Amino acid sequence: MKHYKIEDLVMDDSFIQWVRSNENHTFWESAMASDPAQQQIILQAALLVKAAATAPEVSIDPSEATEVWQRISGPESLRPAYRSRKWLWAVGSMAAALLVFLGIYRYENAGSRVSYENLIAEVAPSDYKEIRNDGPDPVFISLPDRSSVVLYQGSRIGYSISGYNREKREVYLSGEGFFEVSKNPQKPFFVYSNELITKVLGTSFTIKAPENSAKIEVIVKSGKVEVITQKDPRKKRILESKELDGNYLVENQKIDLERTTMKLSPIVKRELTELNHAVQQMKFDFDDEPLARIIADLELAYNVNIAYDKDKWQNVKLTAHLSDEPLYDKIEMICKAIEAGYEVRPDGIIIK
Numbered sequence: 001m002k003h004y005k006i007e008d009l010v011m012d013d014s015f016i017q018w019v020r021s022n023e024n025h026t027f028w029e030s031a032m033a034s035d036p037a038q039q040q041i042i043l044q045a046a047l048l049v050k051a052a053a054t055a056p057e058v059s060i061d062p063s064e065a066t067e068v069w070q071r072i073s074g075p076e077s078l079r080p081a082y083r084s085r086k087w088l089w090a091v092g093s094m095a096a097a098l099l100v101f102l103g104i105y106r107y108e109n110a111g112s113r114v115s116y117e118n119l120i121a122e123v124a125p126s127d128y129k130e131i132r133n134d135g136p137d138p139v140f141i142s143l144p145d146r147s148s149v150v151l152y153q154g155s156r157i158g159y160s161i162s163g164y165n166r167e168k169r170e171v172y173l174s175g176e177g178f179f180e181v182s183k184n185p186q187k188p189f190f191v192y193s194n195e196l197i198t199k200v201l202g203t204s205f206t207i208k209a210p211e212n213s214a215k216i217e218v219i220v221k222s223g224k225v226e227v228i229t230q231k232d233p234r235k236k237r238i239l240e241s242k243e244l245d246g247n248y249l250v251e252n253q254k255i256d257l258e259r260t261t262m263k264l265s266p267i268v269k270r271e272l273t274e275l276n277h278a279v280q281q282m283k284f285d286f287d288d289e290p291l292a293r294i295i296a297d298l299e300l301a302y303n304v305n306i307a308y309d310k311d312k313w314q315n316v317k318l319t320a321h322l323s324d325e326p327l328y329d330k331i332e333m334i335c336k337a338i339e340a341g342y343e344v345r346p347d348g349i350i351i352k
Contacts, residue, residue: 003038004042005041006044009041014027029212029213032214043260046260047260050260114194114195115194116172127160127161127163128161130156130158133152133175134153135153136153137153138151138152139151140302140327141157142344143169144159144165145165149179149180155175155176156175157172157173157175169181169189171190171192172192173192173207174210176210177206178206179206179207180326181202182329183201183202184201185202185243188201191207194209195257195262196216196229199238199244200223200244203223205219215257216256216257216259217256219253219254220254221280222323223324224244224248224249225250226238226245226248226249227257229264255268279301284321284323286319288318289317291313291317294318295308298327298331306349308352320334320337328344334351338351
């Protein structure tokens with residue numbers, strides 16, 4: 001992997017297109033993920049490009065631009081080879097933007113990044129339960145309150161054993177997970193994923209928060225979901241409240257957090273192509289459907305084995321609207337309709 005310098009990046013057309021319009025994002029996100037030191041340099045350069053793009057039209061003396069640049073990246077960084085008219089204009093634009101913001105803007109926002117390890121450091125290791133998915137297939141996880149998570153490859157999630165489901169329900173996520181949260185307005189459910197906090201009372205939604213990605217996404221399947229950043233001045237009040245604040249997403253909406261600037265995007269309609277997994281897309285609305293078809297859909301969605309007596313219930317058909325209930329709630333509703341019970345075992349679920 002090539003090792004970049006700030007002065008190289010701010011003149012690189014591909015890099016500028018990524019910062020301004022998210023083009024070539026796969027390449028630059030990979031570059032950040034490959035080397036923590038390079039990540040710091042790339043984020044610093046991204047802030048400078050953003051500052052230059054928003055700078056007012058200011059005439060600035062080249063010597064002043066040089067002085068500001070040297071304060072940013074050190075006296076050795078301004079090399080004679082870059083002292084072209086184009087280079088001085090670029091440095092001048094950046095210097096003007098930085099002078100407008102009194103030199104504070106620089107790398108302040110990038111330094112606010114929060115990692116999964118930062119988040120779970122608040123929980124005693126002996127009290128922390130973590131589940132990882134290092135395999136290629138989705139993993140179904142049932143939380144202590146019967147809320148459920150489908151965890152995707154390369155992801156991990158955890159919670160405080162003693163603290164979960166006392167006054168509230170809190171989990172920590174790195175990677176991608178699809179949540180179906182049991183409804184309990186008295187105990188709000190929170191997901192901490194890097195710099196983003198997601199709050200619900202009971203609903204279904206997806207969070208995409210890879211550790212080294214440039215953004216975090218929240219996509220709502222049903223219900224209402226509230227999101228804030230770790231720096232939101234309302235954070236304390238929202239964490240303590242048992243209600244949603246009113247600034248929330250609803251069914252089929254999404255929002256992104258750009259981690260470099262800590263800015264939330266506008267709430268927009270989500271596209272079907274943004275969700276790749278069955279459980280994220282399926283409605284679970286069944287109208288006079290054979291039990292076998294319903295069971296097959298649940299097995300596909302959650303990647304679990306559900307055993308039952310096929311001969312006994314081969315002619316049974318059900319009308320059921322299972323929507324955003326966690327898996328075990330769905331199973332209970334089915335069992336109630338067919339007058340059966342169920343048992344959870346390590347290798348799956350048995351209806352009997």
